[in-house]
Amino acid sequence: MKEREHYGLGTAISMIVGISIGSGIFFKADEILIATGGSVWLGVLVFVIGALCVIFGSITLSQLASRSSMRGGVVSYYEEFVSPKAANAFGWFQLFVYFPTITAVVSWVSGIYTISLFGLPSSLELQTALGFMYMTFFFTMNYFSYKSGGRFQNITTIIKMIPLIGIGLLGLFWTQSAPALPEGVMLVERSNVGWGWLGALAPVAFSFDGWIVSTTITQEVREHKRTMPFALTLGPLIVLAVYLAFFLGLIAIVGVEFILSAGDQAIGQVGQSIFGLYGERILLSFVLIAILGVVNGISLGYIRLPHTLASKNMMPMSNKIVQLDEKKGLSPYSALTAYLLTVFWLMMHYVTQRWDILAGGDISEIAIVFSYVLYIVLYVKVLQLKKEKVIKSWFLGIAAPILGTIGSLVILLGGWFSNPVYMPIFIGFSAVVCVLGYLYSIQTTKATLKEG
Template sequence: MTDETSSSSTYLRRLGVWSGAAIVIGGVIGSGIFRTPATVAERTASGLPLLALWALGGLLTLAGVLCYAELGARRPQAGGIYLYLREAFGALPAFLFGWTMALINYPGSVAAVAVTFADYTCRAMSLPALWVKPVAVGAIFFIVGVNLFGIRAGALLVNVFTLLKLAAIAMLLIVGLVLAHGHFGGVLAIDATHQVSGGAWIGALLPVLFTYGGFHYLNDMAGEVRDPQRNLPRALTLGLVGVALCYVLANLAYLVGLGHAGLAASKAPAADLMSSIFGPRGATIMAIGIACSTFGYCSIAVAGGARVLQTMGADGFFFRAVGQIDTRWRSPQVGLAVLGIWAIVLIITGTFDQLVNFTTVGEWLGHAFGIATLFWYRRQFGAKSSPFRVPLYPILPFVFVCTVLGVIIATVIDTPRDAGMSLVIIALGVPVYAIWRRWPRQQAGA
């Protein structure tokens, strides 16, 4: 449908390939690449395995992205994993995913990253720490306000801040590979200060995979992608390949500029690399870059999460008002307001970090079951019903599901308390589901 002939109660398809790719890049690249490489360096013995882990993480994530590309091409509507679970496995699994993500993880992530944005902004502007929460709240107000005016306004905001975060990474590359006067031979040298076992690779791969997370947001907004059967797979693939390239090159820049031992010892490698050339100004410049990167992520998470809420509301599993789409701007305005207000409450109360930790296992379970729906779609409708098909099926979806299950097991072993709370939160969704099942009947009988 064109914009002119589409119903006023539906979204408008205004996202092209480049805007879609910007959403993928912006949803994946937050603050992780500016800090996580130091953790990975601690768990590796040289630059070669470190770079290999980042390349491997990109390949494993690409397997998931290709699966999401087929799912999005099959069902190019708003809602993402929630929609796939509802069709394949029924209303209860879909609700439990939406309950965990749209009502807890999404606003918790928005709150956490907004605080990170505010922290770096205050550092760059030399503001006292007491300004962090007000700046974070102001950022969410601004992001929600822009997205109220539809996907074009939201996409413009995302595009601008995606370019800014890519500029920050480009600056890292120039400093590390050119200005720092390091040597590439040191990348392959063994770091005698770090003796690690073969099993440490698993522990090093885990933060890499977490840093690659966030590629699913475009599927949440699939109802606004033009010619989605063609453009959505292209945008997903282009965006993830761009992210992987940025990640590998950024780590190469860290290794050349700081050396493996320097990277492993750093608490803030991006700031340390910039400071090595520009002094304190370098740290300030990088703080601005990280602030731009995290702000862009917040905008994407708010837009994607609100559309999952809207889909749930339209299905009758949340307040009906949340399921409405504004007839003028074609945006889920009530959903945006609900998610934004809840994120602000989490910032003010300071409970967002724990909530995000508590829902990590639920998020990865959602990814595992979401990809598993592809097997159901293939069995029900066959390969020919989709204009895009995952190559090497069923190997790639099987590899990604196994990878996700491995992440879940490692998370349970590493943080059993948080994993247990995640399962409790999911279980609490069952009685809530029962209440919302009865809610329409109660309204009808009123």
């Protein structure tokens, strides 16, 4: 079947910007400042390092995107430029770990902010139930109407930029003194954290994560060989500019000590400082829209992944999952598989949070850091293409992949600093999933040879 090119440059960029700019920046900004001991310039440096990791990584992958003729984003890059077995390993990681854990956690976060916005009694059960409702709605919408999913992504991306850029601009001209700390909150002053600031790279990686999801719709983007490299380069630059504006504006309005002391409450205080009594709810409305844009963007990409793997016979029940609804251009079994896996991980997230199994962490941490390690394989492949003179540019073929690799290793180091107890477990679990995918590929290859 001829690929349907539904989307344009705007949707590709809005997926990158819309998924990256979601919940992370709103509730991770304080963690970044705390990890740097209140040093604003170290915080800026961490943002820049995180952005460069993504920018050089996306520029590098754009070289594969422009040369790929296969559907499936990074999975297809592995298949086309590394090997089918490696693609199967990476595909299983994305299918069973990366996409569903992040979708589940962000859906849950949307429940948290809904409760805050409407002043509902807060409980883990209600947060999870609301997250389940949002998740179900967006999976359904993106299956039944690709146009609605694309439009919602574009709209929410624009809306979520308003408070981020607005706070950044207001910070430039803000002259009022820092607000008093909320009652019962103890003052936390700036400190020298030494090399501990590297731990800030983990929340930064979370804040930037999601850009890779846009590659799943590559073959559905008009003139994708030109469009996707441009989108993968411009998108992270936009995210960096917006993040820095928000981070510096936040500090200008409430002050470093308030953020260090009050943590997540700083966002609500910014709303009150700007808009008055109802300011917190106004700002929370924008935050909720931003998070829902992330849930929509991830589900938009995820419902296509099982079909991509099934079309290559990379997973069980491929014959069933590969069947397309010709009117929608999507597989109902693919969408259902993605949905059920996300429901499973949402339940696992509930269990880990209820009994604090991950010591304050969450299941999304399993995937984010490990994914950057897997990208290194593709960066090395781009270096080989330069050596083979397939890529002519020195910057695109050598500088970008080397800097992308360094960036991935830096994020791995930052993740280790932030959670030295559980990060090895997360990495080991993800590696086991990859090995199982690799072994499955070997098994299906042998079965195919026997049948032949």
